[in-house]
Amino acid sequence: MRVEEIDLLKSMWKSRCTRDTILIVPKVVHGRLNISLDNEHWAFHVPYAFRDALDIRYDQRVKKKKKYMVWTQGPILKFKEGDTLKSRDGKTSVQVSSANRMGWDTEKNEMYRGVVIYKKHNIVDGVYTKAGDYLTCxxxxxxxxxxxxNSCRKVSV
Incomplete structure (x- = not known):
């Protein structure tokens, strides 16, 4: 059974976050000509280049004194200014205008969920039309x- 992406990240929220070998994407695929996050079921095309924003890393682990490499998942999302993603149906695009990454708030002893302000564009016949600016975590x-x-709040920028 596959763990829901959001629930997996929330389960990792602790003051001393540890990385997990269960990923929010089914797997990282290494083909001869293609490397992907195998997330074709997502509404937006989020390519391999966004693995840092998703806190996915290729880490070294040790088991019985033998070193090996494995993909790991952390809980800190870090989408940043300039990140642009297009929906799989080709009808929508989002571009991050401003963002703060997530992180553990030691004073409140809880996860700071970060901030993302992004522009949404509708795409019709290859023409991008701005649909609004949105604020979310x-x-x-x-x-x-x-x-x-889109459960994000529309804002005036």
Whole structure:
């Protein structure tokens, strides 16, 4: 059974976050001509280049004194200014205008969810038309990319 992406990240929220070998994407695929995050079921095309924003890393682990490499997942989303993603249906594009990454707030002893301000564009016949500016947290932005549902607050910028 596959763990829901959002639930996996939330389960990792602790003051001393550890990385997991269960990823929010099914797997990282290394083909001869293509490297992908195998997330074709997501509403937006989020390519391999966004693995840092998703806190996915190729880490060294040790088991029985033998070193090996494995893909790991952390809980800190870091989408940043300039990140641009297009929906799989080709009808929508989002571009991050401004963002703060997630991180552990030691004073409140909870996860700071970060901030993302992004521009949404509708795409018709290859023409991009601005549909608005939106404000949300990093987790809600990830939900938009996975499920395509926009529960983010529209703002004036």
């Amino acid at each position: 990093q987790m809600e932005f990830l939900k938009l990319l996975i499920y395509g549902k």
